Amino acid sequence: MIVDLSIVAVKAFIVIFMVLNLAGVLGWVERKASALIQDRIGANRAAIFGFAGMGLVNTLLADPIKFLTKEDFIPARGDRLLHTLAPCLALFPALVTFAVIPFGDVLIVGGREINLQVANLNIGILYIFGMASLSVYGIVIGAWASNNKFSLLGGVRGAAQMVSYEIAMGLSVIGVLIVYGTLEPQAMVRAQGELLWGWLPAWGVFLQPLGFLLFFTAAVAETKRLPFDAPEGESEIVAGYHVEYSGGKFLMFFAGEFAEVVTAAGLVTTLFFGGWQVPYLLRDGFHFPGGGVLSLAPLAVTILQVLAFALKVVFFCWLQILLRWTLPRFRYDQVMRLGWKMLLPAALVNVFITAVWIVLRQRPT
Amino acid sequence: MIVFFILAIASIVFSVLIVAQRNVVHCAMALAATLFILAVLFLTLDAPMLGILQIIVYAGAIMILILFVIMLLNPAAIEARPAAWWTIGSIAAAALFFQFAALLLRVPLPSAGPAVPDSFGGPESIAQTLFTDFTLPFEVASVLLLVAIIGAVVLAQRQR
Amino acid sequence: MTQAPLEYYLMLGALLFAIGVAGVIIRRDVIVILMSIELMLNAVNLTFIAFARFLGSLQGQVIVFFVMTVAAAEAVVGLAIIISVFRHRESLDPRDMQLLKG
Numbered sequence: 001m002i003v004d005l006s007i008v009a010v011k012a013f014i015v016i017f018m019v020l021n022l023a024g025v026l027g028w029v030e031r032k033a034s035a036l037i038q039d040r041i042g043a044n045r046a047a048i049f050g051f052a053g054m055g056l057v058n059t060l061l062a063d064p065i066k067f068l069t070k071e072d073f074i075p076a077r078g079d080r081l082l083h084t085l086a087p088c089l090a091l092f093p094a095l096v097t098f099a100v101i102p103f104g105d106v107l108i109v110g111g112r113e114i115n116l117q118v119a120n121l122n123i124g125i126l127y128i129f130g131m132a133s134l135s136v137y138g139i140v141i142g143a144w145a146s147n148n149k150f151s152l153l154g155g156v157r158g159a160a161q162m163v164s165y166e167i168a169m170g171l172s173v174i175g176v177l178i179v180y181g182t183l184e185p186q187a188m189v190r191a192q193g194e195l196l197w198g199w200l201p202a203w204g205v206f207l208q209p210l211g212f213l214l215f216f217t218a219a220v221a222e223t224k225r226l227p228f229d230a231p232e233g234e235s236e237i238v239a240g241y242h243v244e245y246s247g248g249k250f251l252m253f254f255a256g257e258f259a260e261v262v263t264a265a266g267l268v269t270t271l272f273f274g275g276w277q278v279p280y281l282l283r284d285g286f287h288f289p290g291g292g293v294l295s296l297a298p299l300a301v302t303i304l305q306v307l308a309f310a311l312k313v314v315f316f317c318w319l320q321i322l323l324r325w326t327l328p329r330f331r332y333d334q335v336m337r338l339g340w341k342m343l344l345p346a347a348l349v350n351v352f353i354t355a356v357w358i359v360l361r362q363r364p365t
Numbered sequence: 366m367i368v369f370f371i372l373a374i375a376s377i378v379f380s381v382l383i384v385a386q387r388n389v390v391h392c393a394m395a396l397a398a399t400l401f402i403l404a405v406l407f408l409t410l411d412a413p414m415l416g417i418l419q420i421i422v423y424a425g426a427i428m429i430l431i432l433f434v435i436m437l438l439n440p441a442a443i444e445a446r447p448a449a450w451w452t453i454g455s456i457a458a459a460a461l462f463f464q465f466a467a468l469l470l471r472v473p474l475p476s477a478g479p480a481v482p483d484s485f486g487g488p489e490s491i492a493q494t495l496f497t498d499f500t501l502p503f504e505v506a507s508v509l510l511l512v513a514i515i516g517a518v519v520l521a522q523r524q525r
Numbered sequence: 526m527t528q529a530p531l532e533y534y535l536m537l538g539a540l541l542f543a544i545g546v547a548g549v550i551i552r553r554d555v556i557v558i559l560m561s562i563e564l565m566l567n568a569v570n571l572t573f574i575a576f577a578r579f580l581g582s583l584q585g586q587v588i589v590f591f592v593m594t595v596a597a598a599e600a601v602v603g604l605a606i607i608i609s610v611f612r613h614r615e616s617l618d619p620r621d622m623q624l625l626k627g
């Protein structure tokens with residue numbers, strides 16, 4: 001009992017540690033990558049003994065120190081309790097969602113198989129949607145507690161956008177659920193180890209290409225990053241619902257946004273790109289479709305799988321950063337139209353086609 | 366058992382806050398917290414699907430809608446607390462609670478639930494029951510939701 | 526981790542329901558009255574699920590599914606009505622909504 005609890009605690013610690021670290025590193029990658037994309041150098045003024053490290057010292061040391069030592073103020077007639085609560089409400093769901101995302105198959109330690117997933121719920125995917133719907137609270141409360149019309153406008157836009165794209169996100173995943181027949185992410189990832197026609201791994205993107213596009217679009221819209229930046233609207237409504245937040249609270253909002261980027265990347269990886277699956281790698285080694293078998297120690301297999309997961313998550317984080325600095329911002333009515341009139345019907349059509357296909361495939365048996 | 370007591374006391378505290386707070390937004394947040402704690406209580410009662418549905422639907426959608434409406438209507442004043450109404454209300458609620466206690470505790474209740482399979486309350490078993498025994502109510506519920514959506518859109522439109 | 530007995534869950538449900546009733550009687554803001562009604566519905570949900578567990582039947586949980594659906598529909602229509610009445614009366618006090626003529 002104690003051993004089980006401590007194993008879960010260690011896994012939870014590792015997951016939160018890695019997510020927060022990745023969120024921090026993404027802050028640096030965003031600044032440097034945006035600079036390179038826009039053909040400029042980026043932040044390089046803060047340096048220790050002349051070592052500026054491509055903006056690392058600036059973003060990872062100077063910026064946090066600046067944020068944490070700024071004055072923390074609450075607007076004059078703003079709501080004190082809610083103003084302090086909002087960043088916590090924004091950060092909490094982004095971190096907690098990672099509890100059901102599997103980052104590896106099993107780790108065999110001392111005869112005990114440890115499932116590399118913090119919590120194995122039978123309702124797995126629904127937990128993620130529950131946490132996604134809780135993440136709207138941070139926006140709404142943050143906007144209200146600031147007692148500021150721009151803030152309120154940004155908050156209302158943000159809440160409406162998030163609620164609309166939650167629906168599209170949920171419906172686009174139903175196709176994946178039908179194909180793999182389970183709600184539990186670890187079982188879904190294990191099912192993606194099968195081979196289609198003997199050589200193609202049964203990843204979600206091959207079985208549900210439309211679902212992948214819809215889900216990725218909806219997930220990017222949920223994180224409220226460009227091109228779905230209307231709630232934050234840097235050139236229109238100052239900073240939307242962020243405007244009255246400074247210092248540590250803004251850092252929490254900021255970290256929450258990057259944690260959501262990592263979470264979105266983790267979800268896309270798990271549902272559509274095989275999670276921790278390396279093609280043709282089973283628990284005892286590589287089984288190539290042509291015939292050869294390359295045996296590997298179980299620990300090596302586990303390390304390879306965890307590395308594959310990390311690599312895929314980092315790739316999708318990179319893709320989202322690239323997307324942000326390439327596309328212009330959508331107008332708010334364009335965002336709403338995309339969510340309701342294009343993504344929602346497309347997701348419904350996807351579910352319908354998938355269901356018909358599954359029923360037709362199962363007929364002869 | 367300890368978990369139950371912590372959750373029960375927390376839910377009672379938050380629900381009293383719903384009734385007692387003068388600021389409407391604080392009431393709404395207290396209700397959201399109560400719904401979340403009730404969802405966790407559902408999880409302890411072997412109803413994982415309904416617990417998570419409570420979070421997605423109630424705490425995640427209905428409460429956001431209520432907060433939206435509060436933000437849009439922007440009620441200016443903070444309510445007064447007339448003492449007379451508060452005593453009447455509290456006495457009425459206490460009387461109701463004691464009636465409930467008398468009714469519920471009179472009947473001999475099962476001391477422990479029957480041993481249920483692991484999938485009790487899970488998505489498969491709920492779906493099985495829902496789509497075989499309760500197909501008609503399910504379809505009627507979908508029509509009800511459609512009617513509610515149309516009704517809400519029509520009611521909230523500005524008259525020309 | 527022992528399971529709490531059924532009586533505790535029923536008492537908790539009854540207490541939450543009573544607090545909801547107090548909210549409907551005491552408060553002078555229709556939105557808070559609506560929220561108290563939601564609290565009452567949730568207390569009933571808790572009772573249903575407790576009975577479903579202790580009688581081993583899934584029907585209790587399916588009923589809660591439908592109660593949630595109906596509560597969602599009711600909250601939506603109720604809020605639409607409140608918005609529409611607010612436009613005319615400019616007030617959320619139920620005493621200002623007692624007479625049909627404005």
